[in-house]
Amino acid sequence: MSDDTAGQQRPANPEIAGLAHDIRMACMRVARQVRLDSATEVPTHHLSALARLAEAPGTAGDLAERERVSAPSMTKTIAALVEGGLVQRQTDSADRRVTFLAPTIRGQRLIAAERASRDDWMAQRLTDMPARDRATLARAADLLGQVVSG
Amino acid sequence: MSDDTAGQQRPANPEIAGLAHDIRMACMRVARQVRLDSATEVPTHHLSALARLAEAPGTAGDLAERERVSAPSMTKTIAALVEGGLVQRQTDSADRRVTFLAPTIRGQRLIAAERASRDDWMAQRLTDMPARDRATLARAADLLGQVVSG
DNA sequence: TATTGTTATACTCTATAACTATA
DNA sequence: TATAGTTATAGAGTATAACAATA
16 A cells, blocks of 8 residues: 555465455355346446435536546436436536436336345345354455455 | 335345345445456456356357357457457367367466456455454355355 | 536447358 | 357447537
8 A cells, every 4th residue: 555556566475365366256256146147127337327326416427437437428328317217317507517417216216126136136145044154244244345445 | 225116025134134235235346346446458358258268168159158148249259369369269170160269378377467466456455454354254255155156 | 718518439349130161 | 950150230338539518
């Protein structure tokens, strides 16, 4: 975190290196499986943008930055979401260049349903698990949160 | 939030439902962060196909099925990988409709480098962690493996 | 002149359908 | 006739560059 950021001169500790690989692969496989098993009619990136707006409504520029896509790309995504009745535009009266975006009721319902579907995928697999293992996973979820944010 | 509207049979246990959400989000965030932070010049789906071939060489049809894309789509991906010197074709002498695919030395090196880069991303974050927390994550990685395969 | 968002254009990935060559 | 793979064509997502409207 201090100086050279690019290279991989890192850990020198083979145990940590192996653990890093195992955790990364486990997370990526879970993410992939969730994505593939819960495929809906709405494209992934549409859902992603919609979920962002459900967290916090904002402008097109904000959304493009938060989703890490270009502004023209976000323009198209927004157009599709508005077309589909999932997002509504509202021009800012103070600065009329700006357009605020927020999910419609239907958009909110779609996000909630999608989230529930994906959570169910995981929940059904957790119910068969010993309570002690679930406790381990609960700790791990917290630790992984630190990994990402830290 | 999100009680009904899902159409799924809920777990009925709110503790497990909450845990399912936390674990899923943690995994998806880790996967996303790894993907964004370790972006290379080679497109993601090329790397993905190449990694499959590094695990186990096979035919174009196999690869399309394993990657869950159409045959024509895989044809293009393979063409790009061969063009880039990362994969080599070899016609089956027994059935000349079939083409075997395998990574070249350069392809193997690229996959190894990519994997190392991504693992380093995680390893750097693990080194600052108490050993007990690493042990928790090691257990969790194993449990998440069961979640995906079971 | 700077900023917000859109349009213009081009490239890539994807899919279905039609084709080639083998079997 | 069936199968493995490719080519033809079209649709969708992405990007950069150029533009319009507003500040």
